[in-house]
Amino acid sequence: MNRSAHIRGLIALAAVALSLFVALTVPVHLGLDLRGGTQIVLETRPTADSGADTEATDRTVEVLRGRIDALGVAEPTIARSGNDRIIVELPGLQDPRKAAEVLGRTAQLTFHQVLGTAADADDLPEPLPKRPREQVLADESGQLLRLRAASLTGKDVEEAAARFDQQGGGGWHVTVDFRGAGERGWARLTGEAACHAAGDPGRRVAIVLDDKIISSPQVDPSVACRSGISGGSTRITGTFDDSEAKELALLINGGALPVPVETIEQRTVGPTLGADAITASAWAAVIGTALSSLFIIAVYRIMGVLATVALACYGLISYAALAALGATLTLPGLAGFVLAIGMAVDANVLVFERAREEYTSGHRPTPRSSLTSGFRRAFSAIADSNITTLIAAGLLFFLASGPVRGFGVTLGIGVLASMVSALVITRALADYAIARPRLRRLPRLTGIAHTGAVRARLSRTNPNLMRHPRRWLAASCVALVLAASGIAVRGLDLGVEFTGGRLIEYTTAAPVDPGRARAALADAGFPRAVVQTSGDNQLTVRTEHLSNTQAAAITDTVTDLTHRADKIRDEAIGPSLGEELRHGALTALVVALGAQLIYLAARFRWLLGTSAVVALAHDVVILIGVFAWLGKTIDGAFLAALLTVIGYSVNDSVVVFDRVRELGRRDRRAPLDRIGNQALLQTLPRTVNTGMGAAFILTALAVLGGDTLTDFALALLIGLAVGTYSSMFTATPLAVELHKRRT
Numbered sequence: 001m002n003r004s005a006h007i008r009g010l011i012a013l014a015a016v017a018l019s020l021f022v023a024l025t026v027p028v029h030l031g032l033d034l035r036g037g038t039q040i041v042l043e044t045r046p047t048a049d050s051g052a053d054t055e056a057t058d059r060t061v062e063v064l065r066g067r068i069d070a071l072g073v074a075e076p077t078i079a080r081s082g083n084d085r086i087i088v089e090l091p092g093l094q095d096p097r098k099a100a101e102v103l104g105r106t107a108q109l110t111f112h113q114v115l116g117t118a119a120d121a122d123d124l125p126e127p128l129p130k131r132p133r134e135q136v137l138a139d140e141s142g143q144l145l146r147l148r149a150a151s152l153t154g155k156d157v158e159e160a161a162a163r164f165d166q167q168g169g170g171g172w173h174v175t176v177d178f179r180g181a182g183e184r185g186w187a188r189l190t191g192e193a194a195c196h197a198a199g200d201p202g203r204r205v206a207i208v209l210d211d212k213i214i215s216s217p218q219v220d221p222s223v224a225c226r227s228g229i230s231g232g233s234t235r236i237t238g239t240f241d242d243s244e245a246k247e248l249a250l251l252i253n254g255g256a257l258p259v260p261v262e263t264i265e266q267r268t269v270g271p272t273l274g275a276d277a278i279t280a281s282a283w284a285a286v287i288g289t290a291l292s293s294l295f296i297i298a299v300y301r302i303m304g305v306l307a308t309v310a311l312a313c314y315g316l317i318s319y320a321a322l323a324a325l326g327a328t329l330t331l332p333g334l335a336g337f338v339l340a341i342g343m344a345v346d347a348n349v350l351v352f353e354r355a356r357e358e359y360t361s362g363h364r365p366t367p368r369s370s371l372t373s374g375f376r377r378a379f380s381a382i383a384d385s386n387i388t389t390l391i392a393a394g395l396l397f398f399l400a401s402g403p404v405r406g407f408g409v410t411l412g413i414g415v416l417a418s419m420v421s422a423l424v425i426t427r428a429l430a431d432y433a434i435a436r437p438r439l440r441r442l443p444r445l446t447g448i449a450h451t452g453a454v455r456a457r458l459s460r461t462n463p464n465l466m467r468h469p470r471r472w473l474a475a476s477c478v479a480l481v482l483a484a485s486g487i488a489v490r491g492l493d494l495g496v497e498f499t500g501g502r503l504i505e506y507t508t509a510a511p512v513d514p515g516r517a518r519a520a521l522a523d524a525g526f527p528r529a530v531v532q533t534s535g536d537n538q539l540t541v542r543t544e545h546l547s548n549t550q551a552a553a554i555t556d557t558v559t560d561l562t563h564r565a566d567k568i569r570d571e572a573i574g575p576s577l578g579e580e581l582r583h584g585a586l587t588a589l590v591v592a593l594g595a596q597l598i599y600l601a602a603r604f605r606w607l608l609g610t611s612a613v614v615a616l617a618h619d620v621v622i623l624i625g626v627f628a629w630l631g632k633t634i635d636g637a638f639l640a641a642l643l644t645v646i647g648y649s650v651n652d653s654v655v656v657f658d659r660v661r662e663l664g665r666r667d668r669r670a671p672l673d674r675i676g677n678q679a680l681l682q683t684l685p686r687t688v689n690t691g692m693g694a695a696f697i698l699t700a701l702a703v704l705g706g707d708t709l710t711d712f713a714l715a716l717l718i719g720l721a722v723g724t725y726s727s728m729f730t731a732t733p734l735a736v737e738l739h740k741r742r743t
Contacts, residue, residue, distance in 0.1 A: 005431040012428040015420060016313050019320035026323040031330035032269055034278055037091040040100060041265035041577075044084045054083050059258040061086055067102055067250060086261070093268075097548035098247070106210055106260050107251040109154035111185075113192055114204040114216065118144035137208065139216045140238060147206050151189045153256075156182025160252035162245035163235075172245035174236040176252065183232030191228030193219045207236055209251065214238060264574035270567060280704050288700030289315075289341055292693045296345060299689055300352050301447035302439065303371075306429040307348040314344045314414075314421035321413045329410065344414075345693035346651065347382050347422030353686040354378040355448045356455065367448040368434045374448075375427055381658040382422065384603055388654060389415050389647035391595050399588040411644065454685040466677040469733030476618055476730045479722075483625020490628045495635030496571055500578030502546045504554060505569040508537045508562040517541075517561060524557040526550075539565070545575060581636070588639065592646050593617060600650070604657050607738050612653040615731035619649045619722045626718055637712045645719025648694075652727030655683050660735075672739040676732045684728075691724050 032039050042064075044057050057080050064086065068076045077089040090099055118136045135147045158179035165171055178186050189205060196202035198221050206216040215236045223229055236248065289311065297304035322329060355374025359367060393412035397405055433439060434446060443449035451459065496503045514531045517539060521529040530542040539562070541554055551570065558565045573581075593613055600609030623645060627634060659679035664670070698720065702713035 005428070008424055009428040009432065012313075012425045015317060015424065019313075019317045022320035022324050023316060026320075028319065028323045029326065029328045030278075031328045032089055032091060032267065034329065035091055036269050037089065038093045038099060038266070038268045040088045040090070040103060040263055041081075042086045042088065042103065042261040043264045043574075044086070045260045045262060046084070056259045057084055057086065060261060063255050063257050064088065064103055066253065066255065085264075097552065098243075100263055100266065100548055102247060102250060104261055104263055105251055106257045107154065108208075108210055108256045109157065109252055110150035110208045111152040111189060112147035112150055112206040112208060113189055114201050114206050115146040115148055116201050118146050137206070137211065137213050139206070139213045145201065145204070145206060145213065145216065147208070150208075152178070152182055152185045154252060155255075156180070156185060157252055158182070158232075160249040162240075162242070162249045164242070171237075172240040172242055173238070174240070174245055174249050174252070176234050176236060178232040178234075183230075186232060186234065187228035187230055189228070190219050190223060191226045194223040194228065195225035209248070214248070262574070263572070264577040266570070266572040268567070268570035270569065280709065281701070284697075284700040284704045284709075285315075285341070287704065288697035291696035291700065292341070292345055295689075295692055295696060296348070299447070299452070300348075302433060302445050303348075303352050303430060303447040306433060307345070307352075307426055309429060310348065310421045310426040311341060311344055313425045314341070314417050317420060318410075318414050318417040321417060322410065325409075325413075327409050327413070341414075341697055344418035344421050346385070346690040347378075347418055348426055349686050349689045349693065350378040350382055350655065351375050351422065351426070352447065353452075353455075353683075353689070356450070356452055356685075357682065359448055360451050360455070367439070367443045367446040370448050371430055371434055371446075375423070379423070381655045382419065384654045384658060385651035386415050386419055388596060388599060388650040389644075391599065392592060392643045392647035395588050395592050395595070395643060399584050399591065408640070452685055454688050458681050458684060463681070464677055465680050465728070466673040466733065466736055469673065469736045472729040472733040473737065476726065479622055480618060483622040483628075486625040486629035487621075490631065492624070492628055493631060493633050494582070495633045495638075496542060496573045496578070497636045498578055498582045498634065500573050500575035501542060501544045502551060502573075503569070503571045504541045504551060504567060506539045506541075506555075506558055506562075506565040506567055508539055508558075508566075509564040510562065511537055512539050512558075512562050517558065520557050520561050521554065524553060526554060526557075529554070538568075546572070588643060589620065592643055593620075596646065596650055600654070600657075603654075604661060607742070608657045608660065608735055611731045611735040611738065612650055612657065612727075614734055615653055615726040616646050616649050618726050618730050619645055619719060622722050623715060623719050627715065632711055632714075638715055641712050641715035641719065644716060645723055648716075648719060649723030649726060652687060652724055653731045655686060656680060656727055656732060657735075659683050660732075673736045676736050680728055680732060687724060687728070691720060694720055 042060075044060055046056050061078060061080055065078050068078060068088065068090070076091070077087075079087050081087050088099075088103060093099055112135070115134065134149070136144055137147060139145050156178050158177045160174055160176050163173055163175055165173060193203050193205050198218070203218050204216045205219060206213050208214070215238050217237060219229070240248070293304075293308040293311065296307050300307065351371075351374045353374075354377050355367075355370045358373045358377070359370035390412055393408045393415065395408070397408040397412065434448075439446055512533060514533050517531045517533075518529065521527075521531065521541065526543055528544060532540045532542075534540070539558065541558070543554070546554070551572075555565065555567060593616060596616060597609055597613040600612050603609075604612075620642060623642060624634070627638065632638075656676075656679050659682055660672075660675055663675045663678055664672075667675075695717065698713050698717045702710055702717060
């Protein structure tokens with residue numbers, strides 16, 4: 001072994017050792033869709049006097065952090081996203097109503113002197129008018145009171161606590177302690193009220209929270225005029241139960257939000273669904289990787305065994321990178337982790353097939369020299385194909401949000417780890433193994449020193465696939481028309497992420513007839529609810545935007561209908577966010593195609609780059625059309641699959657065009673149709689073997705991944721088949737035809 005081989009071996013050993021250390025010492029943060037809980041996305045609504053958006057949002061984050069801590073949720077996270085959004089994650093919290101109410105309340109606490117009563121509430125318009133120094137609000141009994149401008153606010157409060165009065169007849173109340181100037185202000189306010197006679201409305205003090213009187217007690221007759229209540233303490237009484245008293249104390253202690261906030265997205269995932277997703281993905285990864293490994297070993301023998309070891313190292317490096325970067329592993333991200341295994345297989349297959357070519361051509365007489373040449377000659381195709389996938393992953397990160405963004409992070413890490421696995425670890429292992437004397441005596445054990453079944457058959461038949469390129473293009477056009485007709489006839493079933501609204505999924509004790517469920521929900525006041533059922537006694541309800549109270553009414557209706565309904569998923573997307581996500585999805589698609597075109601044009605010729613991008617657009621339309629015909633939902637996970645298909649499809653086109661470029665440099669006078677046919681035949685073994693390896697992974701994901709991952713894996717399987725076809729029989733024939741027109 002030469003010096004460079006020793007260096008690669010040391011780098012590989014260091015990468016594996018470091019990854020093992022990180023994996024054992026740094027835990028990966030699981031997203032709420034895997035560990036269960038509630039995620040709430042809030043958007044601030046700055047007012048004229050609230051200051052800059054970013055500053056107001058930062059202050060709001062601090063207030064919300066105090067409220068969340070008081071909720072008692074274990075390991076909550078709260079973070080600003082952009083200038084005006086705040087993401088709150090509450091693990092283990094399955095009922096988001098209380099959290100959303102507490103977090104969304106502005107909690108403007110004020111104390112007022114009552115000036116007198118006002119007209120009946122029915123005679124006044126809504127909202128009730130405010131004067132510069134006077135306000136009219138209804139008290140607890142509905143009587144309208146005229147209030148003077150606030151004398152004290154929540155900023156004057158030191159602490160609030162919920163108490164149970166066991167001696168005064170029972171009942172909950174909230175004690176409030178003032179600080180500093182607040183003590184003097186409270187004494188002054190109660191002193192002025194004490195100057196009115198007992199029973200006079202002016203002797204009352206109104207305590208107002210968010211423009212609602214929560215308590216308006218009379219000052220005790222023992223308090224003298226102008227002297228007031230000393231000690232800086234009072235109590236808020238009312239018909240509170242324990243939760244209401246604790247929530248009020250929480251809001252007072254947390255302080256007022258600097259600006260109003262609106263809930264634009266809310267997701268709740270049951271812990272069972274998250275655990276099932278982890279188990280399903282783990283089984284899919286184990287079984288899919290095992291099948292892919294067995295296939296690779298059967299095809300490439302000793303090199304296949306080494307590639308399998310490198311795949312295990314790839315998984316370790318990817319996991320360690322996720323942990324080290326502090327990335328959140330979401331459900332689509334977990335699928336991306338599984339998916340990147342197939343891409344790691346692809347890099348190994350590219351090298352091994354190129355090494356076989358070198359050996360069977362007679363240019364390299366030994367497996368060792370063939371393997372060295374294979375790594376060198378396959379590098380450009382590996383680099384180009386992985387860079388195009390990184391472009392898709394980068395677009396997911398910058399243009400998407402939530403779990404789809406997490407998929408982009410995981411996919412990007414997986415692509416980089418797969419390159420390290422194939423180009424460093426596999427090569428270090430192969431360099432060591434192929435130098436063993438036993439393998440030199442038995443070269444066929446290496447998996448390099450023989451032709452392979454696909455290449456052997458092609459060498460016997462030597463088909464001319466580019467004899468009639470227009471026939472292939474005609475077949476592609478037919479497929480496009482069928483797909484487009486599905487979009488036109490069936491339409492697209494956009495998920496709540498893109499339309500806004502609410503989606504609630506239940507598991508029921510027994511199968512439910514969708515018609516009965518629709519009728520029951522219509523009777524309950526939800527005539528536009530869309531009800532769908534699936535296997536394993538699952539019921540999904542989709543509606544327009546609902547409040548948490550209305551969502552609870554739907555849950556009660558489903559429970560009454562089925563006797564037992566466990567909510568496993570609850571997603572609420574505001575209409576403005578849905579429109580934003582639709583715009584972002586279209587932007588991501590357009591930018592993805594444009595970025596691929598620019599990169600391919602830079603690496604190849606404009607003619608080849610244009611052909612590859614047309615093939616990508618062909619794949620996108622067909623995949624969307626198939627989902628339209630099947631009635632599948634177009635959601636964020638589908639967008640992640642679609643952009644991944646773009647990366648997959650361009651991978652195949654890059655491999656073919658990389659060979660076209662190489663052959664064209666050898667014989668610049670050869671016609672493009674002959675070069676294209678030769679490139680297709682030479683790369684077909686790689687295409688078949690890579691496709692088989694990825695298909696094992698995706699099939700395992702589709703079969704074992706459960707309802708949450710089945711459609712995702714189905715989209716990728718369709719994209720794999722369509723992308724393989726288009727790279728061979730759309731991109732290459734189109735390049736041949738465009739070249740003929742130019743010449």
